[in-house]
C-alpha cells in the first residue's frame with residue numbers, strides 16, 4: 001500500500017500565525033512540508049465555508065491559526081474563528097467525518113517554535129486518522145495505512 | 148423577520164438520501180438575516196451533503212440557487228430551467244418559500260432543510276427573539292409597544308400573573324415578563340393610568356382562530 005502523504009491546509013492570520021510560520025522558516029526549524037499555508041488578513045476572515053471547501057476538495061486536515069487570545073489585531077477575530085471552527089467540527093461530526101480533522105491554534109508572531117510544533121503534531125494526528133474519506137469514496141479510507 | 152434554524156443534519160440527510168440530483172434553494176430575505184438559509188448557509192449545507200454522500204461512496208450532485216425571495220412566484224419561476232435536472236428540491240427558506248416551490252413544481256418532491264420558528268427581532272449578534280404572533284389586531288398602542296400576545300407566556304391581556312418575579316416570567320427565568328416590560332415602559336412614558344384600563348377579551352378570529360388567512364387588496368389584485 002502506498003504511504004499516505006496528508007495534505008493539510010493552514011489558514012494563518014497575517015499578524016501572528018503567518019509571521020510565526022515565517023519565523024520558523026528563518027530559524028531553520030523543520031516542520032512537515034504537508035502543511036500548505038494560506039495567509040488571511042485575520043483568522044476571523046476564515047469562514048466555515050472555506051474550511052468545508054478545503055475538505056471537500058480533498059484536504060486531509062485544516063488548521064486555523066490566529067493570534068493569542070486578547071492579542072488579535074482586529075480585537076476578537078480569533079474568538080470568532082474559534083467559534084466557527086467549533087461549528088464546523090460539529091457539522092463534520094454530524095455527517096460522520098469526525099471533527100478532529102479541523103483544529104484552531106493561537107500563537108504570537110514570535111512563536112516560530114510553536115508553529116513548527118503545531119504543524120508537526122497536527123500532521124502526525126492526521127496521519128493517524130488516515131486519508132480524508134471523501135477522496136476514497138468509502139469509509140475504508142479511514143483505515144488506510146498511516147504515514 | 149421570520150426566523151428559522153437549520154434542521155439537524157441527520158434529518159436532512161435522511162430526507163434526501165433516495166435522490167442523486169438535488170436542487171438546494173436558499174432565500175435572500177429573512178432566512179439570510181437570521182443566518183439559516185441564505186447563500187452562505189446553502190453553500191455550507193451543499194458542501195456537507197456532498198462530503199457525506201461521497202464518503203459513503205454514493206455521491207450526489209447538488210445545484211445551489213439562492214432566490215431573491217422564495218415566497219414570490221416571480222422568483223420561484225427562475226428555478227424552471229434547472230428543474231429538469233433535479234430529482235428533488237431541498238428548501239432553506241421558511242415554510243412559506245418551501246410551499247411556494249412545491250405549489251409551482253408539482254412533480255418534484257420538496258423537503259424543508261430548516262425549521263421555521265417565529266416572527267422576531269435581533270436582540271444582538273446571533274440572538275433572535277419572538278416579538279409578534281400575527282394576531283391580526285395589534286394592541287401595541289395600548290400596551291406601551293410591548294406585545295403581550297407574543298411575549299407573555301400566557302398571552303395575558305391584563306397581566307401580570309402571580310408568577311412574575313423580579314421582572315422574569317415563571318415559565319423560564321430567561322424570559323422577561325412581558326407585563327413587567329409593559330409596566331416599566333408605561334411608567335417611563337408617564338402613562339401609568341393606562342394600566343388601570345381593562346383590555347377586553349380579544350376576538351381571535353383575526354388570528355389563527357379564524358382559519359388560514361388571506362389579504363386581498365382590491366386596488367392591487369389583478
Ligand code: SF4
Nearest residue numbers: 279280282285286294
Ligand atoms: S398585538 Fe398582535 S399584531 Fe401586535 S405585535 Fe402582538 S401579536 Fe403582533
Ligand code: SF4
Nearest residue numbers: 299307308316324325
Ligand atoms: S410571568 Fe409575566 S410573562 Fe410570564 S406568564 Fe406571567 S405575566 Fe406572562
